[in-house]
Amino acid sequence: MRGLAHWEELRSGDSGELILAVDTPPRGPAPSDFRELIPLLDTRHTVWRATESDRTHPRGTCLDEYIAPWTDEVRAAGLRVRAVLGYGxxxxxxxxxxxxxxxxxxxxxxxxxxxxxxxxxxxxxDEFRRLVSTVSHSLTGRALERLERESAALLADAGADDDAGALAIGLHGVLSQAIGDEPERVGSVAGMAGQALGLATARLSSLAIADAVNVVPLWSAGTALCSSSPDSGLNRTRSVLLLPDAALVGREILFEDRHAEVLRSTTVARMASELLGSSDA
Structure with missing residues (x-):
């Protein structure tokens, strides 16, 4: 479908139903996304992938308000949604x-x-450090010095059990203030550099909003396809929460694949296709 503003069509199907795929905000230096998995699926359904938001939202933004651009576009299309896929x-x-x-x-x-x-x-x-490495070349002098000094103070105090949302908001504020220190410099940054600055602040605000969400009712009927990596997925979350047996989803299916391989695995794709019922559709 042409003219999508908040989704990109990865696959065109003939079933009249949609599969939505959400892998934003990404995590990691070279994150995987659903563009790797979707070609491996056996499905007759059209697949849309959510494009990353470049809007910055204050903490406390209503979840429905945040997701409205994506859900409004789906509603306008008038297509029935069969499934929603999520990554990380x-x-x-x-x-x-x-x-x-x-x-x-x-x-x-x-x-x-x-x-x-x-x-x-x-x-x-981790995400803040990657973002800073991306945007630091767009800042000079006082702005860069302030960014390094104030972020170092926040990062030094960050512990595993800290409020992740508050930390994201704090780092977002540091980055925004550093940018504001040199408006002439930032205003002269064109193209990709300027976009990177906007995306950096938007991504931090997305993490803060995600941190405030109670996932239990949202995931209770869902199925999780989990890698063997101890530092990713539900393994990571349970370790951080110190709740090794926490029931966070309705059903879990474990794979030997590592986190980086999950969206590239034919074994995972085969199971996903079966769960989606694509072969019988």
Whole structure:
């Protein structure tokens, strides 16, 4: 479908139904996304992937307000949503989008999660450092010095059990203030550099919003396809929460694949296709 503003079509099907895929916000230096998995699926359904938001939201933003651009576009298309896929932290928003779509169409789509995880302070710290490495060349002098000094103070105090949302908001504020120190410099930055600055602040605000979400009702009927990596997915979340037996999803299916391989695995794709019922559709 042409003219999509908040989704990109990865696959065109003939079933008249949609599968939505949400892998934003990404995590890691070279994160996987659903563009790797979707070609491996056996499905007759059209697949849309959510594009990353470049809007910055204050903490406390209503979840429905945050996901509205995605759900509104789905509603306008008039297509029935069969399932919503989520990857990593994106699984939080996938669950919320499925809930919102379900209210519109009278039936909640199936929720299928790939190595889903909650936001923790480590996630925020790692992402902030990657963002700074991306945007630091766009800042000079006083702005860069202030960014390094104030972020170092926040990062030094960050612990595994800290409020990840508050940390994201704090780091977002530091980055925004540093940018504001040199408006002439930032205003002269064109193209990709300027976009990177906007995306950095938007991504931190997304992490803060995701941290505030209660995933239990959103994931309770979902199925998680989990890797063997101890530092990713539900393994990571349970370790951070110190709750090794926490029931966070309705059903878990474990794979030997590592986190980086989950969306590239033919074994995982085969199971996902079976769960989606694509072969019988």
């Amino acid at each position: 932290v994106g699984g939080i928003f996938a669950g919320a989008i499925a809930d919102g779509v379900g209210r519109d169409q009278g039936r909640t789509p199936e929720v299928l999660l790939f190595d889903p995880e909650l936001v923790d302070s480590g996630t925020v710290v």
